[in-house]
Structure formats: structure tokens, C-alpha cells
Amino acid sequence: MGFSISNAALRLVSGAFILNTGIGKLNLPADHAAGLQESAQRAIPQLTHLTPDQFGKYLSYSEIGLGAFVLAPFVPTRLAGLALAAFSGGLIATYLKTPGMTHPGSIRPTPAGTAMAKDFWLAGIAVALIFHHTKRTPES
Template identity: 60%
Template sequence: MGISIANAALRLVSGAFILNSGINKLRIDEASAAGLQQMASNGVPQMAELEPAVFGKILSVSEISLGSALLLPLVPSRLAGIGLGAFSAVLLSSYLRTPGMTESDGVRPTADGTALAKDVWLAGIAVALIFGRRAAKKIKKEK
């Protein structure tokens, strides 16, 4: 078992970023929480059913939990990657389903969409964490 330097780097970068984001949202005001909730509900409509203050707390705690899981080496990389994959899927779904975020082709970001489109790097890290170790073992066996 153990963690590779590559996985450690991926987990450190994404974990620190997400943990910091969650800590910054601990004292989010209701208006800001409502704005984030509106954007999130474009990707996952059920989120609109929550009160904005509750949504803000859930989002903050979720980001702190995910960031911590990525930073803690005792959490398996594959498990941390699955959590990161779910988180990035919601972000990308919100990006793709929010009017004005993409060009007419529905994929490339507009100027307004660039801030959310950049979160595709989290999806890439999730894929690397979930499948990276398996691929490395396969290559090692072939040699």
C-alpha cells in the first residue's frame, strides 16, 4: 500500500484548495449563499429546496470534509478520488446547465463561464486518483 509522490501532489493541491474554500464559506452571508445555491441548483435542481443559510453551511462542511479527506494520507486515494469526482461533477454540471456560461456550442466557456469551467482540473485529478494506481500496477506487471 502507500501513496505515490504523484498522488500526494494531486491530493495536496486539490485538497488545500478545496479546504481553504470551505473554511472561507464558514461565515458566508445569506445573499452569497443564495447566489451559490442558484448556480448549484442549475446542476442539481434538488438543491433549490434548501434554505440558503442551510445550503451555505452544507456546502462549507462538504468542502472542508472533502479537502480534509484529500489531505489525510490514511484515506485511500481511490476513495478520495471518488469524492472529488462527485464534487467536480456537480460543479461541471452547474457550468454546463447555467445560461450564459458557455458559447453557442455548449462547451467552450464565455468570459462569465471561465471561472467555473476551470474546475475541469478537479475532474482530471479525480480520474487520476481513481485509476492511476491500477494503471501503474498494470505497467509494472508487463515489464
Template identity: 45%
Template sequence: MASGLAWRCSARQIPLRLTAGVFFLNSGLSKRGADQATAEGLHQFAAATYPFLAKQDAQTFVRLLSAGELAIAATLLLPVVPAAVAGAVLTAFSVGTIGLYLRTPGMRQEGSLRPTEQGIALAKDVWLLGIGASLIAEGVDEHR
């Protein structure tokens, strides 16, 4: 125990949680003040793959995306959040971005999982899936 809080973050989790957490913190903060054109672009891109998002206003979508990314950052950066919880949150988000990669035309080379130049930005999110899965595995192991 430290300062009365039960620290749930082991030393081996710190690099994983910091790497992904700071990434999400930056991404969430960057989207907070998104202009209309940026909001519309992000919204259209997401709605093309996930049609249920089309009903939402672009600015509202980006505000919610920003808030979600900041919540993910907090989950990863706060050491009192159990590894399995942080990993589940990160894994869920990364599955969504990998879905964008797999379902959006032009992101992958024809007949392959290999990214095109345009797809690299989303394909790289596979590292988030790996971090999330690692945190879940560690959390399950800690629970035993």
C-alpha cells in the same frame, strides 16, 4: 508503515492531493461565515441548475456546502485515505460543478463547450475531474 499508520499515499499523489486539497480547504473555510446575500446567491445559482436544492434554506445550503468542501479537503489531505476513495469523492464533486457549467445559460459560447467570460470560473473545474480520475486510476493500479 510510519507511526503505526499504513500510509496509502504515494509520492506521485502528493502534488495532486495537495493542490486540490488546499483549494477545497480554502473554499470550505471561506464559506463558513457566509453572509445572507452570499448564501442566497450561491443557493440560487445551484438551485437554478439543480431544482431539488430550491427546497433548502440558503444558509443551510451554504453550511452543508462548506462542510462538504471541508470533508473533501480532509479526504485529499489525509494520506491514510486510499487514492481511489479520495479520487471518487473529488470526481463526484467535480461532476456536479461541471454540470453547473454545462447546464447554466451564459456559461458557454453558443454551440460550443468553450467558456464565456462568466463560465471560466466553472470550466476550470475540469482540472478537479482530471485529478479525481488520476487518483482513481492510481488506486485501482495499487490494488492490483
């Protein structure tokens, strides 16, 4: 297992972005948390059992944890990719299930959906991290 500049770049960009997003949500107002929770409930119905304050705190903590996890150099690349895939899968599910985000019968974003559609790049990074192939050299 060696160092890969391409993997480091992918992990740095995605991990720092998610970490920063989580830090920005540490003091999330209840009305903003309620709006995010309403969207997220379309993909994960169990979130209805949380109060908006709980949801905001858990979302913030989980984004901070995931961002730090992806950035940590001791975490295997594939494991970081799998964690990122689970997170981005939730974002994509929310995007696809939220009315008005896509054009009818399409996954193309509407102007209202463009901000959420950008999260597809996280899924692309996750796939790249999971399936990165390293060349094996014969043992001498």
C-alpha cells in the same frame, strides 16, 4: 500499496484548495449563499428545499469535509479520487447548465464562464487518482 509522490501532489493541491474554499465560506452572507444556491439548483433541483443560510452552511461543511478527506493520508487514493469525482461532477454540471457560461453549442467558456470552467482540473485530478496504476512486484 506504496507512497506515490505524484498522487501526494495531486491530493495536496486539490484537497488544500477545496479545504480553503470551504473555510472561506464558513460565514457566507445570505445573499452570496442565495446566488450560489441558484446556480447549484440547475444541476441539483432538490436544493430548492433549503434556505440560503442552510445551503451556505452545508456547502461550507461539505467542502471542508471533502478537502480534509482528500488530504488524509490514510484514505485510499481511489476512494479520494471517487469523492473528488463526485464533487467535480456537480461543479461541471452547474457550469454546463448555467446560461451564459458557455458559447452557444459548445463547452468553451465565455468570459463569464472562465471562473467556473477552471473546475475541470478537479475532474482531471479525480480521474488520475482513480486510475493510477501501481506496479506490483513479485512476492519474495
